[in-house]
Amino acid sequence: xxxxxxxxxxxxxxxxxxxxxxxxxxxxxxxxxxxxxxxxxxxxxxxxxxxxxxxxxxxxxxxxxxxxxxxxxxxxxxxxxxxxxxxxxxxxxxxxxxxxxxxxxxxxxxxxxxxxxxxxxxxxxxxxxxxxxxxxxxxxxxxxxxxxxxxxxxxxxxxxxxxxxxxxxxxxxxxxxxxxxxxxxxxxxxxxxxxxxxxxxxxxxxxxxxxxxxxxxxxxxxxxxxxxxxxxxxxxxxxxxxxxxxxxxxxxxxxxxxxxxxxxxxxxxxxxxxxxxxxxxxxxxxxxxxxxxxxxxxxxxxxxxxxxxxxxxxxxxxxxxxxxxxxxxxxxxxxxxxxxxxxxxxxxxxxxxxxxxxxxxxxxxxxxxxxxxxxxxxxxxxxxxxxxxxxxxxxxxxxxxxxxxxxxxxxxxxxxxxxxxxxxxxxxxxxxxxxxxxxxxxxxxxxxxxxxxxxxxxxxxxxx
RNA sequence: GCCAGCGUAGCUCAAUGGCGGAGCAAGGAUUUCAUAAGUCCGAGGUUAGAGGUUCGAUCCCUCUCGCUGGCACCA
Numbered sequence: 001x002x003x004x005x006x007x008x009x010x011x012x013x014x015x016x017x018x019x020x021x022x023x024x025x026x027x028x029x030x031x032x033x034x035x036x037x038x039x040x041x042x043x044x045x046x047x048x049x050x051x052x053x054x055x056x057x058x059x060x061x062x063x064x065x066x067x068x069x070x071x072x073x074x075x076x077x078x079x080x081x082x083x084x085x086x087x088x089x090x091x092x093x094x095x096x097x098x099x100x101x102x103x104x105x106x107x108x109x110x111x112x113x114x115x116x117x118x119x120x121x122x123x124x125x126x127x128x129x130x131x132x133x134x135x136x137x138x139x140x141x142x143x144x145x146x147x148x149x150x151x152x153x154x155x156x157x158x159x160x161x162x163x164x165x166x167x168x169x170x171x172x173x174x175x176x177x178x179x180x181x182x183x184x185x186x187x188x189x190x191x192x193x194x195x196x197x198x199x200x201x202x203x204x205x206x207x208x209x210x211x212x213x214x215x216x217x218x219x220x221x222x223x224x225x226x227x228x229x230x231x232x233x234x235x236x237x238x239x240x241x242x243x244x245x246x247x248x249x250x251x252x253x254x255x256x257x258x259x260x261x262x263x264x265x266x267x268x269x270x271x272x273x274x275x276x277x278x279x280x281x282x283x284x285x286x287x288x289x290x291x292x293x294x295x296x297x298x299x300x301x302x303x304x305x306x307x308x309x310x311x312x313x314x315x316x317x318x319x320x321x322x323x324x325x326x327x328x329x330x331x332x333x334x335x336x337x338x339x340x341x342x343x344x345x346x347x348x349x350x351x352x353x354x355x356x357x358x359x360x361x362x363x364x365x366x367x368x369x370x371x372x373x374x375x376x377x378x379x380x381x382x383x384x385x386x387x388x389x390x391x392x393x394x395x396x397x398x399x400x401x402x403x404x405x406x407x408x409x410x411x412x413x414x415x416x417x418x419x420x421x422x423x424x425x426x427x428x429x430x431x432x433x434x435x436x437x438x439x440x441x442x443x444x445x446x447x448x449x450x451x452x453x454x455x456x457x458x459x460x461x462x463x464x
Numbered sequence: 465g466c467c468a469g470c471g472u473a474g475c476u477c478a479a480u481g482g483c484g485g486a487g488c489a490a491g492g493a494u495u496u497c498a499u500a501a502g503u504c505c506g507a508g509g510u511u512a513g514a515g516g517u518u519c520g521a522u523c524c525c526u527c528u529c530g531c532u533g534g535c536a537c538c539a
Contacts, residue, residue: 324470343499346499350499
């Protein structure tokens with residue numbers, strides 16, 4: 001039986017459609033998924049949408065449509081965005097999918113059977129101005145930071161709670177004993193220090209929110225969105241008999257839910273824990289947070305129009321926020337597009353194709369290639385930026401080779417040897433690029449298949 | 465306020481208790497196979513600031529300044 005590889009991204013909340021801020025994660029996960037698929041592993045790549053909860057309900061009401069209709073539209077939009085980026089998900093799961101709803105309810109009952117769900121009282125301070133709840137620690141002089149003139153209303157509601165506190169020791173020991181559970185290390189330390197500060201039980205149901213999955217044994221309540229959302233991974237993993245997940249890819253805003261709540265929930269319901277949680281940072285645009293209120297939202301599909309799918313993929317994979325927040329801009333994208341893709345990869349391909357065509361060189365059939373060792377090492381550590389850096393090192397070497405040998409001046413056997421060397425190098429580059437720039441890799445492979453190699457249109461026309 | 469992280473070349477970042485590195489941008493030289501692309505070579509730094517430990521600190525410690533994130537049921 002083939003080795004399995006199950007990878008997930010976070011599912012995006014359907015309060016609004018996705019934008020470039022959400023793209024890095026999907027592209028990163030896609031590259032890793034493609035890599036494992038290319039290794040011949042039985043790969044399952046899951047992404048999708050998180051569709052329940054108060055905020056969605058509210059947005060739908062504001063728009064005057066039924067919640068389900070509202071999320072149908074957003075989900076379709078999100079999916080189209082990921083398609084534009086060539087994200088090779090195997091399933092686009094929606095938390096409103098019937099199989100997920102059923103599974104989430106079963107999961108809830110399992111946790112309840114373990115004695116980890118109990119009825120309690122949720123008390124919150126509610127600000128009518130913000131229409132949101134606040135924690136004591138968030139208040140300024142006991143008032144809402146945005147509406148200091150209003151009195152906060154103490155609201156209490158009967159909720160079901162999950163006994164997170166029971167798992168404090170387990171989680172601490174587990175994470176201490178499994179350095180690969182949360183990557184990178186700085187995030188793992190953050191999680192550990194959070195756990196050590198003490199974990200409180202959290203509520204997993206709402207009575208005031210109707211847009212959600214009903215609590216199976218008490219349908220006055222709906223399951224709290226986060227509880228519901230996390231379970232999506234298991235819905236699909238169990239369906240494909242591929243649980244536990246090998247990798248959850250997510251942003252730092254989600255790390256606590258994935259590294260603390262989720263493993264505790266799984267343990268309670270009797271499932272294995274995911275192997276690794278890969279946490280990345282955020283993107284800002286022109287030095288600003290990306291947000292609708294700032295009006296600087298760009299959709300992935302708008303970027304791919306200007307830079308091509310692989311142009312966008314390359315930029316994010318090479319300069320994305322893997323361990324640091326990163327600021328992007330159209331100028332930076334353009335500069336990198338020109339220097340690395342047009343002048344680098346694209347030009348090299350055109351050079352060698354031109355040299356081959358002019359000398360009417362006949363090349364041998366391409367061999368079946370495997371990934372370069374160094375590239376494998378980098379991807380296995382999820383350092384995709386490093387992998388690309390290595391590949392670009394190879395491109396540079398090929399350019400130097402052409403210059404130093406003066407390949408265009410060579411004749412006969414010498415020229416053939418030089419071209420053979422270059423062609424094989426390019427074939428290797430294409431092979432290594434497959435997980436990252438699938439479209440480009442395929443074009444290059446086609447062009448360099450032989451026996452005759454011809455010049456083609458530039459892969460990445462220079463942008464001015 | 466508390467906790468964590470960051471501050472290194474114009475920009476993006478790397479590095480180590482022992483002479484501060486790379487890529488991009490800018491400058492000079494050079495080649496013509498290629499997308500005015502390629503290659504080569506200078507230059508560019510008081511490693512945010514002050515103090516301390518040390519034979520020696522960019523790295524360890526303290527303080528100051530600046531930035532970012534978290535401080536739990538918004539997702």
